[in-house]
Amino acid sequence: QQQVKQSPQSLIVQKGGISIINCAYENTAFDYFPWYQQFPGKGPALLIAIRPDVSEKKEGRFTISFNKSAKQFSLHIMDSQPGDSATYFCAAKGPGNKLTFGGGTRVLVKP
Amino acid sequence: NAGVTQTPKFRVLKTGQSMTLLCAQDMNHEYMYWYRQDPGMGLRLIHYSVGEGTTAKGEVPDGYNVSRLKKQNFLLGLESAAPSQTSVYFCASSRGVRSTDTQYFGPGTRLTVL
Numbered sequence: 001q002q003q004v005k006q007s008p009q010s011l012i013v014q015k016g017g018i019s020i021i022n023c024a025y026e027n028t029a030f031d032y033f034p035w036y037q038q039f040p041g042k043g044p045a046l047l048i049a050i051r052p053d054v055s056e057k058k059e060g061r062f063t064i065s066f067n068k069s070a071k072q073f074s075l076h077i078m079d080s081q082p083g084d085s086a087t088y089f090c091a092a093k094g095p096g097n098k099l100t101f102g103g104g105t106r107v108l109v110k111p
Numbered sequence: 112n113a114g115v116t117q118t119p120k121f122r123v124l125k126t127g128q129s130m131t132l133l134c135a136q137d138m139n140h141e142y143m144y145w146y147r148q149d150p151g152m153g154l155r156l157i158h159y160s161v162g163e164g165t166t167a168k169g170e171v172p173d174g175y176n177v178s179r180l181k182k183q184n185f186l187l188g189l190e191s192a193a194p195s196q197t198s199v200y201f202c203a204s205s206r207g208v209r210s211t212d213t214q215y216f217g218p219g220t221r222l223t224v225l
Contacts, residue, residue, distance in 0.1 A: 004153075006153070009151065031210050032210030032211065034213075041218070041219075042218055042219075043115070043201050043203075043216030043217050043218050043219055044154070044201070044216050045216065046213050046214075046215075049211075089153055089154070091153075093210040096159075096161075096208055097142060097205055097207070097208045097209065097210060097212055097214070098144075098156060098159065098169070099144075099154070099156065099214060100156075100170075101153030101154045101155070102153050103151045103152055103153045104151070104153050
């Protein structure tokens with residue numbers, strides 16, 4: 001039983017479009033919510049992260065929206081580029097800096 | 112700085128064989144982690160270490176053992192491999208235990224157990 005549920009499993013978006021990935025969690029002990037980006041054959045790398053006392057965080061074309069009452073958060077990729085094609089994982093951190101990952105979303109950006 | 116490195120990159124085992132995966136980090140990080148990645152399940156924590164000489168169980172520890180004899184190295188052992196252990200294994204390290212301490216991942220080891 002996954003503590004962090006992620007959807008969709010995959011999505012295709014045209015270059016310049018918006019990619020949206022959603023995650024939901026149950027454990028209220030989670031206190032930090034990072035997103036990781038993974039390219040084929042590589043390990044995950046931190047993309048952007050948010051604390052639960054903030055509703056939105058933006059870094060370049062990447063934005064996290066956070067809804068604490070609904071226990072949901074999402075990643076928006078604006079102006080999607082072919083180089084953004086990767087697998088994205090949402091995650092949640094609890095005590096001891098341990099990560100709980102969502103199942104991942106494979107994003108394909110078509111030129 | 113090489114960051115986090117993993118050895119080997121690929122391995123094929125027969126059921127019942129044993130092997131050790133090596134993780135090394137050159138960032139002087141206290142914390143190290145082993146995860147496995149399976150399709151649709153994200154990454155799941157196997158074991159972790161909060162410092163040299165310490166180890167602790169994660170979410171899916173059964174069938175694995177670990178050791179952290181040196182601060183820079185974290186070893187993952189499979190004593191008797193099973194097909195269910197076919198997976199991609201990632202090692203990670205972090206400076207500390209705060210939630211804002213980023214975990215840095217290695218490139219992974221793809222293991223197939225026949």
